Amino acid sequence: MLWMELPDGIRRITCPLPTRPGHVHAYLLPGEEGWTLVDTGIGLPDASERWSAELEGIEVVRILVTHFHPDHIGAAADVAAVTGAPVYEGELDYAQARMVWGNPEWPQRIADWFLTHGVPRPIAEELIESGSVYAPFIRYQPDPALVSHGEHLDGWELVDAPGHADGQLCLLKDGVLISADHLLGRISPTVGLWPESRPDPLGDYIRSLERTIELAPRLALPGHGEPIVDPVGRAHALIEHHRERLGVAEASLTATPRTGYDLSFELFGADLKAASRRFAVAETLSHLERLVREERAVRHEDDGAVAYTARQLGRRASA
């Protein structure tokens, strides 16, 4: 793993990731009480050995998991065992971690849900497989200390940033935002609709970006990629990006109902593997649900099948 010293005594540890983007950052935050470790990397088979080597001579007093995605939560139980430190996690996020990673029925639940959104059965079956690939690499900590927005951990304020994950938490102190996957420098964080997720993740995400603009941090330290020196500018750019994508999604709607799967080809192209199609469909759906709430699309549910149409042009003209 790779070390980097950052401003304000913060240390970055880069963990390998077998999938794109090939790495994920954890951060060590200095405090009165000792070090707070933010995120843990994916639970590769040698995660315990790697972490005990990395943390030799460093007193970690707590571990915070920013969200339950495999590359952030995966080695949480390993690092807790290595350090003896308690794990902190948001309440909703822990509930979702259990629902997704602690539930053998979940891959089937996801596949059934994709079927309702027009994904052909063979592709839905393939999605079960690609979803199960992560299971051996996730060792989340059972019964973490549950925390929420506005609480402080050794001087760091916890800030809710739902969107990329419903329970995504960031930390803020002296203008430095540990942004996890809420704000990334080059990549637009995925914002998908999933079964049992909050109903309007893209609306959540845009509000979270607006909150970032209000908080006006001077530096953001993301889960992937380099530090972001203009977090406010980046938040504005991401809002603009999603406004444009909403326009593309709206323009793809017709009077004939189209499914999220079908429309994902308009937004993300035809050339995607199953794992990527999974995210493309989820992200297309988050845009469609936002359009429904902005009265720019209509959702239809018929016999367990969900599809979307354009808002009637006549109604919009007369509105």
Ligand SMILES: [Zn+2]
């Ligand atoms: Zn994530």
